[in-house]
Amino acid sequence: MSSRTQLTLADDLLTLLRTTTTEPRHDEQLEALTVAVAADLPVLLWGEPGIGKTAALTQLAASLDLPLTTVIASVHEPSDFAGLPIVGEDPETRGVPMAPPQWAVELVRAGRGLLFLDELSTATPAVQAALLRVVLERRVGALRLPKGVRIVAAANPRASAADGWELSPPLANRFVHLHWVHDRDVVVRGLGGVWPEAELPRLEPEQLPDAVALARRAVCGFLTARPKLIHRLPTTETRRGGAWPSPRSWEAALTLLAFGTAASVSRDVLSLLVRGAVGDGPGLELLAHLERMDLPDPETLLADPPAAELPERGDQRQATLEAVVAAVEAWPERERWEAGWAVLVRALETGAPDLLVAPASALAALRRDDWEVPEAMERLAGVVGIALRAEESVAGARR
Template sequence: MRATDLIVTITSLVEQRVPTFLWGAPGIGKSSIVKQIAQDKEVGFIDLRLALMDPTDLKGIPFYDKESHTALWAPPAFLPRHGEGILFLDELNSAPPSVQASAYQLILDRKVGEYELPSGWAIVAAGNREGDRGVTYRMPSPLANRFVHFEMEVDVEDWRLWAYKKGLDERVISYISYRNEHLFTFDAKSDAKSFATPRSWEYVDKILKSTITKELLLDTLSGAIGREVGVSFLSFAKVMNRLPDIENILKTGSGEHSDEVDVLYALSTGVVSAYLKDKNEEKLENILRYTLGLKSEFAVMIVQDLQRNGVRMEHSEIFKEWVKKFAYLLG
């Protein structure tokens, strides 16, 4: 299931307090979309990494109560006491069975020990699949049956939309647009420690914005996305030196029109990124005017990327001209 569809679906289930479980390969953004749901709803978000916990971390520590002459459990401070939010149980199936048992009680009864989860809080869990080369324990059927299960897939268009909103380096967005298959190169049969994932491409963005020297850049990128992909990315990044003047395109609506595919991918991303950083009506008109002379598939890519990022252009006379020229590609 695509991330955009998962956000809509899980949001609805969170509102009904239906426990959900999100499955997927490492590094594809499972925890990020759950956090985004909480941010969009403006509610609390608590991320518990169950693989790092002991049973008492959830249930609490027992103590003797003098008044009742009984043993009670002191609930942990990190569990919510009031309000609304999402309690995210990450790496649930990587937790030892004893920890899963404590989580089972919390999920089943919404309480564990002396603690009770406030009514405004929903439970969402996540974990890697058994074939993903991680440490996993088979989830007991009674526990699995307490969730609505979804498997998250990697989708390039979803990632590109996220990358634009996040403000990732346009070289990264351009490269993935050009080489879709390099967004996610994880192979469960390989022993490689570094491989490309949506998460590791976010690391690449931070590496490019760091003070690492050119001499050390390849080795550093290889540590994030693997040597082969790192070499390919840096080779593509050199394309940025062959781009037409993007600022001039935004100011005048005119500029060179390349026939090189790699240049056109980089140009398309560069134009959209530059506009999203500083929007105004004149620049939008100039972009539309410029795309009238572009290869059709890249003209459509630019306009669709702008629309996915919430840019409205239906009122523009130039856009009406644009639609007449490229209408046959919009179906």
């Protein structure tokens, strides 16, 4: 058998090895990636070398039927992204246009695609600076990338990157940062020829206005209460190269919140997206604020305590009762104070008494000297006292 025949058979074998299929499979990090891609936000996948970031992007492009254009950022010069000056016939009147690279021209011709900027953490600061316009303004030289082009990048942590650099804060703040980790079952199934199927989020037309309204209300309400988080540049170089809060990244978080709500993603997926935009701390605070938005209005509870419907989950019930006490404290009147005790009685009738210790103590501290002790307060005194003594007993046993 000739050498040419052997090479042909070798190619056939390689084709069989590279032929894979996909299957529907719950994968939170892949779902977060597809939501961010649908939202047309630049995504940066962080992960150790060989973790499967490139393979995931290849599968994503194939599943979404998008042509994949891979650009290794570390082997390019700044001019490859900013464009090379081309002198024409009359530069004094026509100027000097910046000629884009071939890969950008092909993306514009296609009108759609997935631009994969690989090895971003090994790109020099000069190249990172040139990438700013590509990522934010979607401009490469004199060309503007069409709306059908999505941008995803990948990077290794500096400690495991070859001649790695920290990402510059301006470039890092333009990305949604997702930390990519391998899943044992996904790897085993993938090596067996079956990878998870990447699907764009299913958006329902009637849910879009409500999703936008919720996202705007959540982010604006949170930043009104926490104005210091509108812009907080991290103090360390490493953290500046990740997700951190700024007006730009809050806009991204708002967009992701709207898309995640419209697509009814899980809280875990929403957490990956929001924290990937503004950082872990601010992102978790926003999610906690979002949960509190679903709690009953304390003024509604105070207006009709016997009909109060309180959350069943313990942490939500605790937050609701604390909100009722805060509402009374903000507008302290005898009738409202007594209504607060009536709400606590309603909580006693429908839930565990141990959740009443803190709000009952706080509400009792709001009493004015000329306010008589209501019957509801007397009814709660015994139960709250027993719960309080039980807590003290447990705390003493732990010492």
